[in-house]
Amino acid sequence: MVVKGSSGQGKAPRRGASQRTVPEARNEPALSLERIVACAVELLDAQGVDGLTMRRLADRLGSGAMSLYWHVGNKEAVFDLALDSVLEYAGQAQATEDQDWRGAVVHMLEDWRAAMLRHPWSASLLPRRALGPNILGRLELLSRTLSRAGVADKDLNAAIWSLWNYVMGATITRGNFERSDEDRADAQQRLAALGERYPTIERSRLLLDSDWDGAFRKGLDFLLDGLAPRR
Amino acid sequence: MVVKGSSGQGKAPRRGASQRTVPEARNEPALSLERIVACAVELLDAQGVDGLTMRRLADRLGSGAMSLYWHVGNKEAVFDLALDSVLEYAGQAQATEDQDWRGAVVHMLEDWRAAMLRHPWSASLLPRRALGPNILGRLELLSRTLSRAGVADKDLNAAIWSLWNYVMGATITRGNFERSDEDRADAQQRLAALGERYPTIERSRLLLDSDWDGAFRKGLDFLLDGLAPRR
DNA sequence: TGATCGCATCGTACATCGTACGAGTCAATC
DNA sequence: GATTGACTCGTACGATGTACGATGCGATCA
Numbered sequence: 426m427v428v429k430g431s432s433g434q435g436k437a438p439r440r441g442a443s444q445r446t447v448p449e450a451r452n453e454p455a456l457s458l459e460r461i462v463a464c465a466v467e468l469l470d471a472q473g474v475d476g477l478t479m480r481r482l483a484d485r486l487g488s489g490a491m492s493l494y495w496h497v498g499n500k501e502a503v504f505d506l507a508l509d510s511v512l513e514y515a516g517q518a519q520a521t522e523d524q525d526w527r528g529a530v531v532h533m534l535e536d537w538r539a540a541m542l543r544h545p546w547s548a549s550l551l552p553r554r555a556l557g558p559n560i561l562g563r564l565e566l567l568s569r570t571l572s573r574a575g576v577a578d579k580d581l582n583a584a585i586w587s588l589w590n591y592v593m594g595a596t597i598t599r600g601n602f603e604r605s606d607e608d609r610a611d612a613q614q615r616l617a618a619l620g621e622r623y624p625t626i627e628r629s630r631l632l633l634d635s636d637w638d639g640a641f642r643k644g645l646d647f648l649l650d651g652l653a654p655r656r
Numbered sequence: 657m658v659v660k661g662s663s664g665q666g667k668a669p670r671r672g673a674s675q676r677t678v679p680e681a682r683n684e685p686a687l688s689l690e691r692i693v694a695c696a697v698e699l700l701d702a703q704g705v706d707g708l709t710m711r712r713l714a715d716r717l718g719s720g721a722m723s724l725y726w727h728v729g730n731k732e733a734v735f736d737l738a739l740d741s742v743l744e745y746a747g748q749a750q751a752t753e754d755q756d757w758r759g760a761v762v763h764m765l766e767d768w769r770a771a772m773l774r775h776p777w778s779a780s781l782l783p784r785r786a787l788g789p790n791i792l793g794r795l796e797l798l799s800r801t802l803s804r805a806g807v808a809d810k811d812l813n814a815a816i817w818s819l820w821n822y823v824m825g826a827t828i829t830r831g832n833f834e835r836s837d838e839d840r841a842d843a844q845q846r847l848a849a850l851g852e853r854y855p856t857i858e859r860s861r862l863l864l865d866s867d868w869d870g871a872f873r874k875g876l877d878f879l880l881d882g883l884a885p886r887r
Numbered sequence: 888t889g890a891t892c893g894c895a896t897c898g899t900a901c902a903t904c905g906t907a908c909g910a911g912t913c914a915a916t917c
Numbered sequence: 918g919a920t921t922g923a924c925t926c927g928t929a930c931g932a933t934g935t936a937c938g939a940t941g942c943g944a945t946c947a
Binding site: 686714719720721722723726727 | 894895896897898899
């Protein structure tokens with residue numbers, strides 16, 4: 426059993442009422458794709474992208490490193506699965522039917538951004554062709570909502586990508602500047618040292634105390650105004 | 657001599673008219689930060705992010721692997737320097753004085769995007785706090801131009817980040833979907849297989865033949881309309 | 888002239904990584 | 918009882934980033 430590419434969820438091992446004896450020498454509940462992915466997310470949260478090693482992951486799961494490869498194919502797949510698993514979206518069904526399409530779109534995109542900010546490593550995993558079911562689901566929802574809101578078919582793709590791009594960029598940027606206080610101090614000092622070369626951004630304290638959330642909301646509104654004007 | 661962080665460019669070795677004899681046993685022109693960075697970019701262009709190894713880089717430069725560490729500190733620094741070096745912008749001085757501020761902004765941002773698309777690896781390096789001089793320069797230019805165009809100080813940071821975010825996201829997304837035909841066929845097939853779950857994005861062929869450039873331009877225009885309305 | 892010193896280069900060595908390979912263990916089936 | 922297939926894991930290999938120390942060089946100073 427191998428999950429290739431980014432798409433996979435394998436069938437869970439069936440194991441009935443009877444317990445395996447060896448793998449869980451005393452307590453470990455046996456490997457499964459779900460456990461692996463969940464544990465990978467934990468590890469990424471705790472140690473960041475570089476902290477995720479197949480060996481460490483296996484240790485945490487109480488198994489041998491090579492056992493993982495029955496379930497996942499390779500490390501790339503672990504990354505892809507972890508990323509997609511973090512981007513699940515609950516509000517699929519209900520909100521769509523609202524006539525408040527704009528509220529629905531904003532809600533989904535803000536939730537998206539929030540999810541990624543909860544897991545800062547996710548931003549650095551984005552630059553890869555990972556189109557798991559959750560990501561596709563969000564795209565589908567976005568697409569359907571905009572379409573229902575009256576965006577013409579010929580403008581639909583442009584609208585979707587503009588919004589998606591905006592969210593991606595905002596998340597990545599935000600993640601970059603949300604480092605430790607120490608890093609922030611570093612940046613300030615470096616900028617001050619080069620102050621005369623970059624007077625405008627130094628004066629506006631661009632790197633230091635921008636209102637990220639406000640800026641995100643504002644830009645999003647402008648985009649929506651343009652893409653699908655409030656009638 | 658060590659370039660720490662992302663900011664550095666060290667002074668070039670001074671070497672007068674006389675040649676060193678050992679390092680360039682016959683032909684190699686001696687190590688320098690510039691040569692290292694330029695060669696790193698070449699290597700990244702040719703082999704992608706994973707293709708860049710200190711050993712390979714050193715080989716190309718005709719030197720030993722450890723020699724690089726006199727100039728760069730660590731591999732991270734090489735990445736940061738390569739990224740920034742690719743983002744140089746020529747149009748600094750002249751365009752700024754134009755009254756056509758909007759043209760200047762659009763030009764700079766499109767040039768930015770173009771530069772990153774010329775070097776597809778740059779997108780995957782973005783999610784890191786790399787603020788080299790060229791990136792800062794672009795931010796400064798953007799900032800100054802918008803300010804001069806009449807954007808109020810209190811709105812300035814939000815405007816800058818919205819634009820920056822948009823460009824980042826667009827570039828990263830575009831890079832992801834510009835893979836080989838083979839990958840594209842893969843995606844198509846995968847989507848078709850799951851067709852019934854994602855009918856809307858399948859119908860619009862979202863992943864296949866979107867007009868990236870057009871979408872980019874359109875979204876950018878909307879953003880600019882909102883952020884700094886044409887009077 | 889020789890001694891000293893800072894810049895720069897590089898060989899060796901080590902820890903760590905992803906993972907190929909194949910042997911092992913079990914439950915279910917024949 | 919033999920076979921099969923799902924699953925686990927120990928060992929091993931090649932590659933990587935880089936710490937460390939040895940080495941050579943030109944310039945400076947005695």
